[in-house]
Amino acid sequence: MPVTTDLVQQVLRLANEVNAFAKQCGRADLSQTLVEVAARWKETETTIVVAGAQKRGKSRLINALVGRPGLLPVDADVATNCHLTLRRGPVLSATVHRNDGDVEIDPEQIADYASTTGDPAKRRDVLGVDVTMDHPLLDGVRLLDTPGVDSLTLGHRQATVAILQRADALLFALSAQDQPVLRHELEFLAEAMERVQAVAFVLTKVEDSANAQALLEENRRRLATFVADAGRSSPGTAAALAPLLEAPWLPVSAKLAEAAAAQRSLGREDRAAKLQERSGMGPLEDYIRACAGGRELTRSATVVSACVSVLSSLTAVAEDDVASASEDGAEAARRLAEVDKALEELTRTMRDRRRHAVGNQFLGREVSAIVRARLARVRQPYEQAISELGTRAALERYLAQLPESVEQSIRAAWDDIVAEVSRLVGRALNEFLAALGLEPMEMDLAKLSMPTVWSHELQSEPGESAKLDLLREGVPAATMAVTIGMALAHLNPIGFLIGPAIAAAVMSRRREWEQVHRNQAALRRLVSEQFTQAAGEITLALEREVASWRVAVEETADIALAGQRKELEARRAELRAPAGRSAADRGQARRRAADRLARAGELTERALALRGEIGPAVNALA
Template sequence: MTAPALSLPKQVAQHREVMLNLLREVAPESAKWVEELRGRRRRKPTVVTIGETNRGKSSLVNALLGQPGLSPVDADVATATYLVFGHAEQWEARACYPGQLAPVPVDLSQLVNWVSAAHELPEGQLPPRYVEVDGPVELLTNVSIVDTPGVGGLDSVHGELALEAAASATALLFVVDASAPFTVGELNFLRNVGDRVETVIFALSKMDAYRGWRQVLEANQGLLRDHAPRFADAVFYPVSARMFEMAAKAPNPDAVAMLREKSGVPALAEAVQELVIGKAAMLAEANTLRAIGTSLDEVQVQLSAEARALTTGADEAKVLRERKEELTAQRKSSTRGWQVKMRTETQRCRMENTHEVSREMRDMQTWFRQAIDAADKDKLAALPGEVDVALQVVSRRISHSVGARLNRIGETVLAGLFTRDELAVLQAQYARNGQPPVVLRTPEKRPGTSEDKLMVMMGISGGVGLGKLATMPLGIFGAAAAGTLGVVVAPVTIVLGLGAGWWIAKTRKHAQEKQHMKTWLTDAIADARSTLDQMVADQLIQAEQELSLALDDALGKRIAAIEEELREVDKAMRLGATERSKRLQQVNKHLAEVGSGKERADELLSRIRSAKVRPAGASSPAQGTSAAG
């Protein structure tokens, strides 16, 4: 009788231990690093709720948390601020301005003031990027839940903000209601999000209010097959937040249990737990496999060098000495060709970013001028908030493009300096150190006077300290790709407009008439463009300086490594023939194990990426989850 096939998680765990044992034997330092990295993987997965206005999204979040009224329901006019719910022993909240200002404690009774433009912010406060709310909720011990602003619709600039949130989520909780099938905006959003997120859970809300919810559900499934085929086999969770809230007022425990079960909320919560946490565990294992792959790349280079030393010692020593002289000359040269190349690439990056900022701002102004022409009184009043969100979206696009172009500079210059094998060793060294070679320092903070507030809100945020060049494989610390030897420059996060639209709207007098609004819009976008141009230019200047120092340091590290390799070659040449043959046999055995281990790791990573994780018992439309995972 043949043994039953191992499940994918067990296969991954088995291969992980085999490779760790190999690393413990041939590279103990690397094995220790992988184990430490795996020990730090306890970061909770994140579920981001997405939905159009009035779909019952915030009510459903409150029901999942068992806290009616916690997340403000259908705030009159949402801002770009979103809510992040986490676990704590006692309820606490804070408004967050990442990378710029210290968090500000928030009274839960005033939460709506921080997330709705229809309510005044507490006196002297600025709009936050997000508000963290922590409390003693069992569901939140294993997962964080993000409630995104829904005003404006998924086919507006708020939809782009939702796409951005989706990109960093472990899973999406996509909320539609039972009043009617998917809108065009919802279907377009699902088409766009298909390549950005692994897992989507669908919730059909307000099913108690609409008797025809089953027909709507069937229509939604048909629309997904036609317009978003990736989710064609999705299973929906019909839910009623209102019914779940009614359970708290039921006359007896039996009625409480019945209402809660019929609400569908417990089934959805169970799916969130099982599906998301299960998927997160597999993604964590994937990161462990990538870290092992990084170490195996380095070990393979070192074993290959040792094999050459044992077979052609004198020739290998000659090659190493020539390479050391070449790199030393590169480092000492007054012209430094690599610096010239770096400056050329940086200048090209600067021009490309200038053109991109100009195009983005021009397109945004055109879009809003058309929106003003078509707006009624209420739409006109809401436009400043929409401009605020659009400024955030545009600034993040620019931020990502700056990061991508800095990536290209690093790849171009480093690829010209080092061989593929040398890059593999450098990547592993920097990954183990945990500190990238380039850290863009936060600029001096100006006093928070009223004159400075606009600049603060339009300043560099989101963690300028995260703008780092790191020579490590993509995916080691959660990047998207894997199995490459390319170099990564983590994006310089330049987030313009955390409150720019809000501040300009509050500090400039403008009438509601359309022509006055167009004048205000022109001024606001001109201010934003000027500030963004300056921020990008400053960051590129700093990045060039830091990159130059990092490359010089990398050259020094490689020269030192060559000197160590020369000492190892000298030792190998002094070995007797028998001992040398025995050692060569062992090195070749390890090389074969490394090669097959890397192939197996790549195969398992591919299977993890395509794996579909379902919660146990998902068998009916009322209890299931998306097949998108």
């Protein structure tokens, strides 16, 4: 559908009317939201935000789009409250924006300032990093790489939601090599739809995934279930989320795109073209260009979404005002009683919050016990194998393959440990949230990398043979030689020669066995030290992650409970306000509230009609 002048005028007219209505209702905060959205109308660049959970391949995707692998950090997430912007410029450059001013940096240093693993001193107070480069895809386009939207990374999610106020379109990344879309990602999308209408799903890492199509279908199913569940509790929410069901899905592979670029640099154009086609980057690039060309369409959708969100808030307030000013006061009393009861229950919940959190303090100890038990089971076969090594040659062969074997065993144990810890901690923290009446969170340690736990000490060779101990070995050997020689001398005169030879052979074998036992002990000590080191490093890494989970969950709970209290107290104040008014004043207040409610309904109807007209056209950009 072409964007007509009439459609644009309808959208802008609606925004102006909703803005004036919000001011009339005394909601300057909602009016400011619309002002900020509308102020972007004349911007010449189309802003496309790339969002998604950690390890979904966002940064590598952007690097592949602009043909610069390694430009943006891919091994760690974007730092909290920070974003990375790519726009077109004559040369490659990077500018760090901080609270105390801007500073130019070498693009090779971007990770130091914008990555969660960067230099803490450098990334402090960084608001964002602006990168310019001369690439045709960036003509009229600004790409934003954002912090991950994982449910436990609360600051990341809030920062990304805030950035969406400036977005014309959203590319939401999911991976073909990870789990399907999780609930916290769907909840983020529900928030995103209040701010931006042009949403496309990008399924990354399809190069090695034989189940990419099955995973795509599972993602669609989960999305449909989420929208349906939202519809049962709030029909309005379901209508707002319905466009997600028609949003385009774009499977891509940054890895294949990088391979195509490498082949092209070698002059192998045919091979490069095939890899580029398999990468799926072409349709994604076409979508980005379509968003740039359909700038007015995507911005119309964004403005309408903002209008719907503002009107929803104004409608809820008007409904309470109508009830509170009713003639008999019955409806207002009923609502007030509900609010008072909810506040009493919330007060009890907040009082019990600390008690419910006590068990969370011991999660670290339980994690440590899991690690020790798992690694002890893995170590047992090594102890048994070492005890069965009977020769120096066998010991040397075993030691040669020991470092790699231990590393593989610990990596296998890591996967089991992570799964068990995820179940344990997820269950404990979600029981804590359930006790507070809050929604559960999906917790997954898959994004956590295993710490380096193997050691070069395992490369050591078995010790050399010990020197001859004359007192412990020499005297017994001489005695044995004399005794055997005298015994054999009665049978044969050469017995005195055979005796020392036999004694030497016996003592040599004895020394060999003692050396084998010493080497076995040394190997056992090496393996024991290795697994002890592994247990320490793994426990520390997991305890840190679990502590972050616990803090994030408890902070999320505190914020949610505080938000509930603030909302309930505001509603109670509104419902109590008319109590001291005369009947005439209540009647006048009721009529004003009814007028506001009717006006909100009229504007909402127009907004939804415009959304229904614009939505299919936005999805058709792909």
